[in-house]
Amino acid sequence: MAPLVEARGVHKSYWLGEKEIHVLRGASFSLEPGEMASLVGPSGVGKSTFLHVIGTLDPPTAGTVLFEGQDAFSMSEEHLAGFRNNSIGFVFQFHYLLPEFTALQNAAMPGLIHRQPREKAEAQAREMLEIVGLGDRLDHRACCSPTSRPATSTRLPAKGFTRFSAS
Numbered sequence: 001m002a003p004l005v006e007a008r009g010v011h012k013s014y015w016l017g018e019k020e021i022h023v024l025r026g027a028s029f030s031l032e033p034g035e036m037a038s039l040v041g042p043s044g045v046g047k048s049t050f051l052h053v054i055g056t057l058d059p060p061t062a063g064t065v066l067f068e069g070q071d072a073f074s075m076s077e078e079h080l081a082g083f084r085n086n087s088i089g090f091v092f093q094f095h096y097l098l099p100e101f102t103a104l105q106n107a108a109m110p111g112l113i114h115r116q117p118r119e120k121a122e123a124q125a126r127e128m129l130e131i132v133g134l135g136d137r138l139d140h141r142a143c144c145s146p147t148s149r150p151a152t153s154t155r156l157p158a159k160g161f162t163r164f165s166a167s
């Protein structure tokens with residue numbers, strides 16, 4: 001069976017005018033269901049770059065990223081956006097919560113963007129907030145208190161595919 005996530009020979013360059021910054025040089029990686037992995041290394045080595053590529057946020061310059069054997073970047077942009085919304089969770093260093101909304105509303109946002117009915121999105125959000133121990137704070141504004149936990153709950157993928165933390 002194909003791994004859950006696989007990167008094969010991934011290269012990534014950024015261009016600063018004429019200057020190429022070749023960050024990833026043939027990075028390969030695979031992750032099986034239920035496996036956990038940490039990416040460690042000195043600042044500037046390319047950790048975020050790699051996570052952005054395997055998280056399908058940014059295409060590689062060369063190489064492939066596969067989810068259960070399917071080449072992610074061969075999908076149409078729309079299909080890939082739907083897949084990302086439904087199957088991948090991101091926990092960013094900065095939480096990107098919307099301060100004018102409650103914890104429940106923030107956590108329901110990905111479901112609403114995915115055009116789920118409000119009741120279903122909110123039921124799922126309630127469940128996710130309970131998992132991170134915030135079931136008693138659904139109506140708290142997201143501006144204060146432990147923001148990383150509501151942020152985490154908004155990023156738990158609906159179908160539980162995989163989750164990345166990026167900084």
Ligand SMILES: Nc1ncnc2c1ncn2[C@@H]1O[C@H](COP(=O)(O)OP(=O)(O)OP(=O)(O)O)[C@@H](O)[C@H]1O
Nearest residue numbers: 014015021023042043044045046047048049050167
């Ligand atoms: N959008 C960009 N344009 C140009 N260069 C970039 C861009 N993003 C990252 N870089 C460069 O690519 C290299 C890798 O950056 P990256 O952010 O992936 O490192 P990192 O390992 O995550 O570092 P840190 O531990 O500080 O978060 C760095 O030299 C950085 O300056």
Ligand SMILES: [Mg+2]
Nearest residue numbers: 047048049167
């Ligand atoms: Mg980083």
